[in-house]
Amino acid sequence: MHNATSGAGARGAFTPGTLALVVGVFLVQLGFLLSYIGSFHHPDPQGIPVAVVAPQQAADRLDGLPGHPLEPTVVKDEQAARERVEQRDAEGAYVMDRRGGQDTLLVASAAGGPQAQALRRVGEKVAAGQDRRLKVVDIAPSGDRDYESLTAFYLIVGWLVGGYLLASLLGVVAGTRPARPGAGALRLAGVAVYSVLSGLGGAIVVDPVLHALPHHFVALWWLGALLVFATAACTMALEVFCGIVGIGLAVIIFVVLGNPSAGGAFQKHLIPSFWRAIGDWIPTGAGTTAVRNIVYFSGNALGTPLLVLAVWAVAGTVLLLVGSVRRREPGLTLPL
Structure with missing residues (x-):
C-alpha cells in the first residue's frame, strides 16, 4: 500500500504543468547564457x-x-x-x-x-x-570609489531585484490577481511605500556609507523609488495576465535582456546591434544612464531615461488595475 501511494505521488508530481514549468526554466537558463555571452564575448566599438x-x-x-x-x-x-x-x-x-x-x-x-x-x-x-x-x-572621470563607473549599474540591479522580488512574493502569498480593483490599488500603495524606502536605502549605501556616488543623495533616492515602483508594478501586471509565469517573464525582461544591454560592463556602442537597440528602453539601461548623468554630467540628458521609467511605471499600474477587473478564477488565495 505504501509503495502504491508513493508511486501515485511521484506520478502526480510530474504533471504536464510541472513539465512545462521545467522546460520554461530551462529555456530561460539558455536565454540567460545566450544573452550575456552573446553581448559580452566580443566587445567591438561601433558608431x-x-x-x-x-x-x-x-x-x-x-x-x-x-x-x-x-x-x-x-x-x-x-x-x-x-x-x-x-x-x-x-x-x-x-x-x-x-x-x-x-x-x-x-x-x-x-x-x-x-x-x-x-x-x-x-x-x-x-x-x-x-x-x-x-x-x-x-574630462569626466569616474569617482575614486567608483571603479570603471560600474556603481551605477549595480545600484540599478539591486533596486530592480528588490522590485521584482517584492512583486513575486506578493503574487505567491496573496495571489497573482487582486480580487478587485480596490485590492489592486491597495497593493500598489504598499509597493509605493516600499519603493520610497528602497530608494532611500540604496542612496544611503552609495553615498554616506560607501561614498561611491557622493553628493547626489536626494536625486538618487527618488530615481531609485521610481525604478523600484516601475519594476514591481510591471511584474505584478505580468502576473495578473500570465499567472506565476509572469515572474519568469519579468526575469527575462529585466535580467536576461536588461542587464547585458544596460551599459554596465560594456557600453551600448561596444555590444552587438540587438542589445544596443533595446538597452535604452528597458528600466535597467534607462536607470543606469540616469544615475551616471545625475552624478557625473550635471543632470544633462535625463529626459529620455526618466520618461522611459515613468512609462513603465504607468503601464504597469494601468495593466494591473485593468487585470484586476477581469473575472477572478476560483482558488485559495489571501484577500489582498
Whole structure:
C-alpha cells in the first residue's frame, strides 16, 4: 500500500504543468547564457559618437575607419567639443592641432571605462597612421570609489531585484490577481511605500556609507523609488495576465535582456546591434544612464531615461488595475 501511494505521488508530481514549468526554466537558463555571452564575448566599438575639431576631410577619414568604430560630427573648437560630451551628445572628442604634431582625445570614463579605453585605442591608431602624437584627457572621470563607473549599474540591479522580488512574493502569498480593483490599488500603495524606502536605502549605501556616488543623495533616492515602483508594478501586471509565469517573464525582461544591454560592463556602442537597440528602453539601461548623468554630467540628458521609467511605471499600474477587473478564477488565495 505504501509503495502504491508513493508511486501515485511521484506520478502526480510530474504533471504536464510541472513539465512545462521545467522546460520554461530551462529555456530561460539558455536565454540567460545566450544573452550575456552573446553581448559580452566580443566587445567591438561601433558608431561611437565623437565630436571632431578638424577639417571635414579628417572627419571623413574617421568616419571611414574599418568596422566603422566612430560616428564623427565636426564642431568649431575644443570648447564646443567638450560641451557635446558633457551634454551627452557625444561620447568623446578628437581635437586636431593644425599648428603642431600632437592631437588631443577627450574621453569621459564616467560614462563607462571600457568605452573610454576603446576610444583611446582607436585614437592612438588614427594618430599613429598620420605620424602624430596623441594626448588623452579624461574630462569626466569616474569617482575614486567608483571603479570603471560600474556603481551605477549595480545600484540599478539591486533596486530592480528588490522590485521584482517584492512583486513575486506578493503574487505567491496573496495571489497573482487582486480580487478587485480596490485590492489592486491597495497593493500598489504598499509597493509605493516600499519603493520610497528602497530608494532611500540604496542612496544611503552609495553615498554616506560607501561614498561611491557622493553628493547626489536626494536625486538618487527618488530615481531609485521610481525604478523600484516601475519594476514591481510591471511584474505584478505580468502576473495578473500570465499567472506565476509572469515572474519568469519579468526575469527575462529585466535580467536576461536588461542587464547585458544596460551599459554596465560594456557600453551600448561596444555590444552587438540587438542589445544596443533595446538597452535604452528597458528600466535597467534607462536607470543606469540616469544615475551616471545625475552624478557625473550635471543632470544633462535625463529626459529620455526618466520618461522611459515613468512609462513603465504607468503601464504597469494601468495593466494591473485593468487585470484586476477581469473575472477572478476560483482558488485559495489571501484577500489582498
